[in-house]
Amino acid sequence: MKRLKPLFDFYINSSIHVALAVFSMTYVTLLELNLPIDWPLFLFVFFSTITGYNFVKYFGMVKFHHRRLARWLKVIQIFSLICFLLMLWFLFQLKPKTIIYIGVFGVVTFLYAIPFLPKRYFMNRQNNLRNIGGLKVYVIALVWAGVTVLLPIFDENDVITTDAWIMTIQRFLLVMLLMLPFEIRDLKYDSLKLATVPQKIGVKNTKVMGVLVGIVFFVLEFLKDELSLKLIALTLAIALITLLFIVFATKKRSDYYSSFWVESVPILWLILHLVF
Template identity: 55%
Template sequence: MKVLKHVFNFYINSSVHVALSVYALSWITLIELDIMYDENVLYFIFYATITGYNFVKYFGLAKFHHRSLADWLKVIQIFSLLCFVMLCYYAIKLETNTLLTIVLFGVITFLYAIPFLPKRIFLDSQQNLRSISGLKIYVIGLVWSGVTVCLPLLNNDYIFDVDVVITALQRFLFVIVLMFPFEIRDLKYDSLKLSTIPQSIGVKRTKTIGVLLLAIFLFLEFLKDDIDSKRVIIHFIITLITLMLLLLARKNQGQYYSSFWVESIPIIWLVLILIM
């Protein structure tokens, strides 16, 4: 049992679970727009998510404690390096337009973790995009929607029409709501200077905004030119699941409530689509 717990913790802490969620959302984009499974872009997104998230999460630890890294962090570093190699392998198979867009998202990820501007611009000593007041959740929403919608379509030379714009907006709103349980959880850890949404308006109002965003997310499905009844049903189910986990989120939540259950929603979404 102890071994299984270590394996599960590695699965969460090494960002494999979040990478599966991003992979799932990317595949959903291809399915909804009737595009064939694109192994190259989907696998690239999977390995890039692991590499990017681990870089953001552990850069500071590796920078300041590289001589005395805990064993678990060393393993994650090696694992991340292997994922980076796989990332490069699939990157060379992608279209030029896709690679140019990847560079843009890569720069955003880099600036999200690395100090790069004068301290006077920031509200704490981190000096990166992550530390700018109130910006964190929108950066994540933008990157997730861009990666899971734009990259798969660019790599397949798909024309960006109104349905694509609506899908990207839906994805942005969906990811923002997914972030709310994390921000509620982190109330006891985050500096007040970050001005996260729960810090600014409180948990109850944050959940109210989440409900409104989910309503918009579902409503937008009816504005598409191609409306599919099965897809609408699946969107409704996913909206209900997300709503339930949002409303049950609290400051003192379980260890895996957000990091596993909330981040499992995109995977559940993909499974429903594949079943139906």
């Protein structure tokens, strides 16, 4: 087991797991909207997620340790470069209109990590979108919803139905819910300037808010034009599982609780779709 732990840590720290989560959400969209599978788009989403997340997580770290990178960081850096090249390979196999849409999300991701705002808005030097008070969770939810729902639709036919818009809102809410255990876990690390949900309203109220948002996420399913007993049941299952993770989240939970188990929810969602 000790030999497997470094591999498992690499799987988590290199963002492979979160990339599988985004990949799974995109696949769920195709299944629920009966869209054809576009493997270049799927693989682009997978490798771009690894590239984007590692860029956001390690940009400042790499700059700070540019001459003395820790061994694990060097490995992740090389791995990220390979994923970046693969991302470009699959990007140029996509339709020009799809590439334009991708560019919008790429700009948001870039601004999320790169300092560009006046320093007077911050308590630290990380003057980027990621560190604007209260904005972090919404930026992540917006990008996930856009990439996993709108992007496959734009790639296929440009026609966004009412059901697709409802699905986009649901996806936005679900990602916000999945972020709450992370924010609870990071209470002991985050600067007060970030103004995360638990910092502003406390852990207990965060969990109450999570339950309410989870109910909205589920109820929205009944507003769709095409109702399906299977989709209603799967939506309820994912809502309940996500809310359980929120309810049992604490500051003392291990990193694996959020980084592996919580981020496994979209993967479980896809598995349930494929099984049932």
